[in-house]
Amino acid sequence: HATILLSRSDVQKLLSMEAAIAAVEAAFAAHGEGRALMPPKVYLELDAYHGDLRAMPAYVDGAAGVKWVNSHPENPARFDLPSVMGMYILSDPATALPLAVMDATLLTAVRTGAAAAIASKHLAARAPRTVGFVGCGVQARTLLEAHRAVYGDTFEVLCADVSEHAARVFAEEARGRVVSLEEASGADVVNASTPARAPVVKRxxxxxxxxxxxIGADAHGKQELDPAILVDGRVVIDDWEQATHSGEVNVPLETGELRREQIHATLGEVLAGKRPGREGARITVFDSTGLAVQDVALARVVHAAAREQGLGTSFDFFR
Ligand code: NAD
Incomplete structure (x- = not known):
C-alpha cells in the first residue's frame, strides 16, 4: 500500500513529450464528450504574502487526483525560491489510496506545451513553415518541444521578447532567430506566453x-492579444468557466469588445467532432488557461512509467 514519491528529475526521466501529447489529447476529447469530472479551480488568495495557492482536482478515464500549486512572484528575489511550485497527488479512484505524490512544476509546463501543439495540430491551416514565440520564458521551451513532437524539426523558430537577453538565449537553444514582436506575430503559428496585462500582439x-x-492569460485581467484578432478570428477555448473568468477572452468580454456568441467552441468539442475546427476561418485562436484534466492525464502516465521502470521512493503514509 505504499505511495511512490517522485521528484522533478524523476518526472523528467519518466515523461516524454510524445506520451504527454497523446495523454492530453485523450483528456481534452473526454472533456469535450462530457466524460471527465473537473470541478472549478479553488483559489486561496494570500494577499498578505503577495501570492496564492490553487487546488485543481480532476477525474478522467480511471485516473483521479489533485494539483496543489501556487503563484508567488516575489519568491525568487526575496527567498531564493521558484515563483511556482506544484505538487500532484494521484489517487486510486476505487479506494482513494494515494498512488503517487510528485513534483507538478515540470508536469504543468509539459501539459501546457502539449495542449498548444494539439490545438495547432487540429486548428492550423497546414504544417507551419514558421513558428513565432512572443515571450521566451519557461513555457516557450515546452511549447517548442511539443510543436517539434507534432511537426518534426521542419519549421523556422522566430523568437521575440521584451527582454533581448531572454530572446537571445532561447534563440540559441532553439536554433532559431531573434526577431521583433511584429515578425514573431506574423508567423504561421504564433505562441504567445507572456504575463502581459495589455495586448502585445497587434491585429x-x-x-x-x-x-x-x-497561453499567457490564465488569471483575471491578463491579456496578450489585440481583441480585433479574436473578433476577426475563430476562438476556441479550453473551458467555458475558466476561459471566460481568466483566459485571453476575459478582458474583451468584460469591456464588450467580444461577445460570448463569438466564441466558437472548446478544444474538447473540436476533438470530439462536435464542432468544426478550422474550416473557413481566416485566423484561429486557442485560448488556454490550463485544465485539471491535463494534469491528471499526465500524472497517470508518470505513475505508470515509474512503476514500470522502478523509479521513485516508496513511502507508506498510513503505517
Ligand atoms: P516566464 O517568466 O518564464 O516567461 C515570460 C517571458 O515573457 C519573459 O521572458 C518575459 O521577458 C516576457 N515578457 C514579459 N512581458 C512581455 C511583453 N509585454 N512582451 C513580450 N514579452 C514579454 O513565464 P512562463 O512560465 O513562461 O509563463 C508565461 C505566462 O504563461 C504566464 O502568464 C503564466 O501565468 C502563463 N501560464 C499559462 C498556462 C496555461 O495553461 N495557459 C500554464 C502555465 C503558465
Missing part, C-alpha cells in the same frame, strides 16, 4: 491563415 501583425495559441 495588423497577424496574417490570414495563421493560428495563434494564447
Amino acid at each position: 495588423a501583425w497577424v496574417k490570414d491563415g495563421a493560428h495563434v495559441n494564447a
Whole structure:
C-alpha cells in the first residue's frame, strides 16, 4: 500500500513529450464528450504574502487526483525560491489510496506545451513553415518541444521578447532567430506566453491563415492579444468557466469588445467532432488557461512509467 514519491528529475526521466501529447489529447476529447469530472479551480488568495495557492482536482478515464500549486512572484528575489511550485497527488479512484505524490512544476509546463501543439495540430491551416514565440520564458521551451513532437524539426523558430537577453538565449537553444514582436506575430503559428496585462500582439501583425495559441492569460485581467484578432478570428477555448473568468477572452468580454456568441467552441468539442475546427476561418485562436484534466492525464502516465521502470521512493503514509 505504499505511495511512490517522485521528484522533478524523476518526472523528467519518466515523461516524454510524445506520451504527454497523446495523454492530453485523450483528456481534452473526454472533456469535450462530457466524460471527465473537473470541478472549478479553488483559489486561496494570500494577499498578505503577495501570492496564492490553487487546488485543481480532476477525474478522467480511471485516473483521479489533485494539483496543489501556487503563484508567488516575489519568491525568487526575496527567498531564493521558484515563483511556482506544484505538487500532484494521484489517487486510486476505487479506494482513494494515494498512488503517487510528485513534483507538478515540470508536469504543468509539459501539459501546457502539449495542449498548444494539439490545438495547432487540429486548428492550423497546414504544417507551419514558421513558428513565432512572443515571450521566451519557461513555457516557450515546452511549447517548442511539443510543436517539434507534432511537426518534426521542419519549421523556422522566430523568437521575440521584451527582454533581448531572454530572446537571445532561447534563440540559441532553439536554433532559431531573434526577431521583433511584429515578425514573431506574423508567423504561421504564433505562441504567445507572456504575463502581459495589455495586448502585445497587434491585429495588423497577424496574417490570414495563421493560428495563434494564447497561453499567457490564465488569471483575471491578463491579456496578450489585440481583441480585433479574436473578433476577426475563430476562438476556441479550453473551458467555458475558466476561459471566460481568466483566459485571453476575459478582458474583451468584460469591456464588450467580444461577445460570448463569438466564441466558437472548446478544444474538447473540436476533438470530439462536435464542432468544426478550422474550416473557413481566416485566423484561429486557442485560448488556454490550463485544465485539471491535463494534469491528471499526465500524472497517470508518470505513475505508470515509474512503476514500470522502478523509479521513485516508496513511502507508506498510513503505517
Ligand atoms: P516566464 O517568466 O518564464 O516567461 C515570460 C517571458 O515573457 C519573459 O521572458 C518575459 O521577458 C516576457 N515578457 C514579459 N512581458 C512581455 C511583453 N509585454 N512582451 C513580450 N514579452 C514579454 O513565464 P512562463 O512560465 O513562461 O509563463 C508565461 C505566462 O504563461 C504566464 O502568464 C503564466 O501565468 C502563463 N501560464 C499559462 C498556462 C496555461 O495553461 N495557459 C500554464 C502555465 C503558465
